[in-house]
Amino acid sequence: MSTVQGVNSVDIAVSILNFIAQNGGIARAADISKGCEISKSRLHKYLVSLCRTQMLYQDTQTSRYALGRNLTFLANFVEPESSYIETINNNLIQFRDEQNVSTGIALRLGKALSLVKYNRSFKNVEIDFLPNTPLPVERSAAGLIFSAFDDQFHSNFYSQAELDKIVKQGYAIRYQPTEGIPGAQSIACPIFNNEGQLVAAAITMGFIDESDMERLANALIKQVNTLFL
Known part of the structure; x- marks a missing residue:
């Protein structure tokens, strides 16, 4: 077992991105809060940061959150079949x-x-x-x-x-x-x-x-x- 300590906030941010991806790439804040087991007030801070870094973006008409362009940029550096x-x-x-x-x-x-x-x-x-x-x-x-x-x-x-x-x-x-x-x-x-x-x-x-x-x-x-x- 690894004894290396990580950063819990990073785990939470990734779980938010993963939840949205598993729900078709777009989700409401209320559903993210429930699915990731995080309070709405705490979730809001993560959503602001993820949108600011373009990992997510918020649809102005529906207020829902979707995966951002920076994820696509980073995905281009992932090794595919040879991984x-x-x-x-x-x-x-x-x-x-x-x-x-x-x-x-x-x-x-x-x-x-x-x-x-x-x-x-x-x-x-x-x-x-x-x-x-x-x-x-x-x-x-x-x-x-x-x-x-x-x-x-x-x-x-x-x-x-x-x-x-x-x-x-x-x-x-x-x-x-x-x-x-x-x-x-x-x-x-x-x-x-x-x-x-x-x-x-x-x-x-x-x-x-x-x-x-x-x-x-x-x-x-x-x-x-x-x-x-």
């Missing part, structure tokens, strides 16, 4: 092909989690996810991983005993199916870079037999350990 996300995803595609289970990558964007990559299994019946699907922090394998291994990701959903167990075993399992998808479960494990920092969570999900979960979890860890980031 570490693609390296991780190619590794997980191999795992999917070998185990015939769906795989994905979860990233933390501020206080939110997002499934940025999804590789569907070859089973006839399986779950489908759209790119950048928001993931719940509570009751999710990815939420457990980030809560246990990321010191900058503060969650009140889990006890210290639960988090200590995750750190000790090196993976998290969501045994309880997602609401509305009977039988759908997930397994996640941390992905660290060469400096020991958590960069993502590797996930396998779908209709998994409970008796096979521990084997899959250990196989996923073994697969992830072949990565060099």
Whole structure:
């Protein structure tokens, strides 16, 4: 686990940008306040600064906030297909092909989690996810991983005993199916870079037999350990 302390205000600003992006690129202040769990008065200061730096802009007619031009400018400097996300995803595609289970990558964007990559299994019946699907922090394998291994990701959903167990075993399992998808479960494990920092969570999900979960979890860890980031 990383012990490096960060700046909480940066995490909040990123969570605001991520929330707006996940809601079609435009959102009301009231919805941002609720989605990011920040008071309206405190949110206003962040919105002013983000608009001043052109990370956001406010529509004068609707008063809604949208992603700004500076985000596009910065995005031009991001490495696309050769990025570490693609390296991780190619590794997980191999795992999917070998185990015939769906795989994905979860990233933390501020206080939110997002499934940025999804590789569907070859089973006839399986779950489908759209790119950048928001993931719940509570009751999710990815939420457990980030809560246990990321010191900058503060969650009140889990006890210290639960988090200590995750750190000790090196993976998290969501045994309880997602609401509305009977039988759908997930397994996640941390992905660290060469400096020991958590960069993502590797996930396998779908209709998994409970008796096979521990084997899959250990196989996923073994697969992830072949990565060099």
